[in-house]
Structure formats: C-alpha cells, structure tokens
Amino acid sequence: MKCQKCHEREATSHITQIINGKKQEMHLCTQCAAESPEFQEMKAGLDFGIGGFLGGIFGGKPKTLAGETTLQNNACPVCGMLFEDFLNDGRLGCGDCYSTFRNRLERPLRQIHGTCEHVGKVPSRMGGALKRDRKLAKLESELNAAVLKQEFEKAAELRDKIKELKDKDDKEA
Structure with missing residues (x-):
C-alpha cells in the first residue's frame, strides 16, 4: 500500500x-x-519508559517509611543498588535486593502478579508431588487461620482434607 500523502x-x-x-x-x-x-500527538502520549511505568505503580519517588532509612541510604548491602535505580531501569541488582527492598516491593508486586511468591514452572515428572505439597501447605495455612478466627467447623473440614491428602500420599508411596 502506498503512502496517502506522498x-x-x-x-x-x-x-x-x-x-x-x-x-x-x-x-x-x-x-x-x-x-x-496526528502521529506526533499519538507518539507523545506513548513516550514513557520503564522508569515512568514503575514510578506510577510505586507512587513516584517513594517517601521514607516509619522506621526506614531514606531512599539514598537504603542500598542493597550486596550489590549497592538503590531503590531509585530500580525505579529508573526496572531491574534489581541481585537476589538480595528482594529482601532489602521487601517493604517497598511487596504491595506493587501483589498488585501486578496477584502474589509475592514466585511459583515458576515445574518439570512434569516433579509436578504432582510439588502440587500436593503446595496444596497441603495452603490447607494448613487456612487451618491455622480458621483456628485463630475460632471458625472450628471450617477448621474441622480443613483438618479432614489435610488428613485425606496425607493418607492418599501414604497409599501412593
């Protein structure tokens, strides 16, 4: 198709x-x-980088939280990366950055991914056992929460599900 202008x-x-x-x-x-x-207007509206995107999600320049050091002093002890650097380029420096900036990362990661826990892919030969382990851990967590809330009927149901899952594992082993 030829250009409609020239x-x-x-x-x-x-x-x-x-x-x-x-x-x-x-x-x-x-x-x-x-x-x-028309093209210039459209292009101007899309002119933002990862820093602008992350700044919007994380609320721009983060403020000092109670009990935390300022952004400039809060650097990763392993790689020396500042949280501001993450906002600018969208990458953390090392694995320890996740724990260093945990307070600032948790809420936005939960908003973006729905969880703060990395699940990842599992080889198919290991998938069944890992799925059962995760389900068991989830049920045990729900059981503890139900007991704390004094929802004993729900706790009894969860206890029975956990027992059933463990019995099933014992039979397969």
Whole structure:
C-alpha cells in the first residue's frame, strides 16, 4: 500500500481516528508520518519508559517509611543498588535486593502478579508431588487461620482434607 500523502513510498504507519463518530484511516510512510501532527500527538502520549511505568505503580519517588532509612541510604548491602535505580531501569541488582527492598516491593508486586511468591514452572515428572505439597501447605495455612478466627467447623473440614491428602500420599508411596 502506498503512502496517502506522498504517493511514492510504501506505507508503514497506519493511523485510525474516530472523529465525531466517523472513522478516518491514514496510511503513511515513515517520513510523512514523522511530519504528521496526528502521529506526533499519538507518539507523545506513548513516550514513557520503564522508569515512568514503575514510578506510577510505586507512587513516584517513594517517601521514607516509619522506621526506614531514606531512599539514598537504603542500598542493597550486596550489590549497592538503590531503590531509585530500580525505579529508573526496572531491574534489581541481585537476589538480595528482594529482601532489602521487601517493604517497598511487596504491595506493587501483589498488585501486578496477584502474589509475592514466585511459583515458576515445574518439570512434569516433579509436578504432582510439588502440587500436593503446595496444596497441603495452603490447607494448613487456612487451618491455622480458621483456628485463630475460632471458625472450628471450617477448621474441622480443613483438618479432614489435610488428613485425606496425607493418607492418599501414604497409599501412593
């Protein structure tokens, strides 16, 4: 498809606008798109990097939390990375950064991924045992929570499920 402006080069940028309920399409080459005000407006709206994205999620420049040192003094003891560096480039320096910046990372990671625990992939030959172990740990955690809340009927049900799961494991072993 040829550029609709110069009619010479191949169209590489395709802009669709809906103005007053009417759809308008523009097919432009790279040079004409660079000169087009519509393309410039659209490009300006998308001009942000990982730092801007993470800054939005983490609330911009983090404030000092009660009992914490300031951002400049809160560096990873292993690699020396600052939390501000993470906000700028989106990468932590080492595995210890996760524990160093745990208070600042936990809420946003939970919002993004739904959990703070890395699950990852498991080889299929190990998957069954690991799934059972995780399910057992989850049930035991729920059992403890039910006992603390004094929800004894729910706790009894969970206890029975745990026993059933353990008995099933014993039979398979």
